[in-house]
Amino acid sequence: xxxxxxxxxxxxxxCVLEIIGRKETYGYxxxxxxxxxxxxxxxxxxxxxxxxxxxxxxxxxxxxKPSEKGPPRKFYSLNEAGRHELSLFWEKWGYVSSRLxxxxxxxxx
Amino acid sequence: xxxxxxxxxxxxxxCVLEIIGRKETYGYxxxxxxxxxxxxxxxxxxxxxxxxxxxxxxxxxxxxKPSEKGPPRKFYSLNEAGRHELSLFWEKWGYVSSRLxxxxxxxxx
DNA sequence: TAGTGGTACTAAGTTATACAAAGTAGCATG
DNA sequence: CATGCTACTTTGTATAACTTAGTACCACTA
Numbered sequence: 001x002x003x004x005x006x007x008x009x010x011x012x013x014x015c016v017l018e019i020i021g022r023k024e025t026y027g028y029x030x031x032x033x034x035x036x037x038x039x040x041x042x043x044x045x046x047x048x049x050x051x052x053x054x055x056x057x058x059x060x061x062x063x064x065k066p067s068e069k070g071p072p073r074k075f076y077s078l079n080e081a082g083r084h085e086l087s088l089f090w091e092k093w094g095y096v097s098s099r100l101x102x103x104x105x106x107x108x109x
Numbered sequence: 110x111x112x113x114x115x116x117x118x119x120x121x122x123x124c125v126l127e128i129i130g131r132k133e134t135y136g137y138x139x140x141x142x143x144x145x146x147x148x149x150x151x152x153x154x155x156x157x158x159x160x161x162x163x164x165x166x167x168x169x170x171x172x173x174k175p176s177e178k179g180p181p182r183k184f185y186s187l188n189e190a191g192r193h194e195l196s197l198f199w200e201k202w203g204y205v206s207s208r209l210x211x212x213x214x215x216x217x218x
Numbered sequence: 219t220a221g222t223g224g225t226a227c228t229a230a231g232t233t234a235t236a237c238a239a240a241g242t243a244g245c246a247t248g
Numbered sequence: 249c250a251t252g253c254t255a256c257t258t259t260g261t262a263t264a265a266c267t268t269a270g271t272a273c274c275a276c277t278a
Contacts (some may be wrong), residue, residue: 005263009264028256040252071243071254073255119264137225155264182226
C-alpha cells in the first residue's frame with residue numbers, strides 16, 4: 001500500500017507502545033515486527049525517533065543488553081505512564097475509527 | 110475526546126472529500142457537518158486549509174453562489190480526480206484500520 | 219443607530235510526526 | 249578484508265492539523 005504517511009501519524013506510536021507492552025523488546029526488532037504486521041515500508045529512522053520520543057516523555061524503561069549478533073541492544077518496556085498512554089491511544093483510535101466507520105456506512109445507504 | 114490531532118492527519122481530508130462527494134456544499138457547512146459527525150473540535154481554519162489544498166490539487170470544482178444569510182458561499186463538488194482520490198482514501202483507510210484491528214485483536218488473546 | 223450574534227471566508231505562523239538519507243559500529247563468513 | 253546482517257544515531261525535510269486573528273455580510277434589537 002502506497003503513501004500511507006499521513007494516515008500513520010499518531011498510529012505508529014500507538015503500535016510501538018502496543019508492541020513494547022507485550023514484551024520487552026528493542027528498536028531493530030520493533031521495525032521487523034511492524035513490517036510483518038503490514039507496515040512494510042516503516043524504516044529504522046522512523047522507529048528510532050518514536051523510541052527517543054517515548055523515552056523523553058518518560059513512558060518507557062530502558063535497559064541495555066549485549067547482543068550475540070551485533071552492537072548492544074536497548075531494550076524497552078512500558079512503565080505505568082506508558083501503559084496509561086497505550087490505553088489512551090486505543091481509546092482515541094476507537095473513537096476515530098468508529099466515526100469513520102459510521103461515515104463510510106452512511107455513504108452507501 | 111481530547112487531542113486527536115495526530116490521528117486526524119489524513120483522515121480529515123478524507124472526510125471532507127466524502128462529504129463533498131455526497132452533495133455540493135461549502136466550507137462553513139462542512140465544518141458543521143464534521144462537528145455533528147463527532148469531530149467536534151474541528152474549526153474553520155482547519156477546513157478551509159483543506160479546501161484550498163483540494164482546489165490546488167484540482168480535486169474539486171468550485172462555484173460561487175450568493176447566500177441569504179451572509180457573504181457569498183463557495184460551493185465545492187468532486188471532479189473525476191476527486192472521486193478517484195476519495196476511493197483511494199477509503200482503500201488506504203481500510204488497509205490501516207484492518208492492521209490496527211488485527212494488532213488490537215492479538216493483544217488480548 | 220450602535221451593538222450583538224450568526225454566517226462565511228482568508229491568511230500567517232506554530233507544532234508534531236513520519237520519512238529520507240547518511241553515518242557509525244559490532245560480528246560472522248567466505 | 250569485503251560483504252552482509254545486526255543495531256543504533258543524527259540531521260534535515262515535508263505535510264497536515266491547529267492557533268489566532270482578521271474581514272465582511274446580514275438580521276435583530278435596545
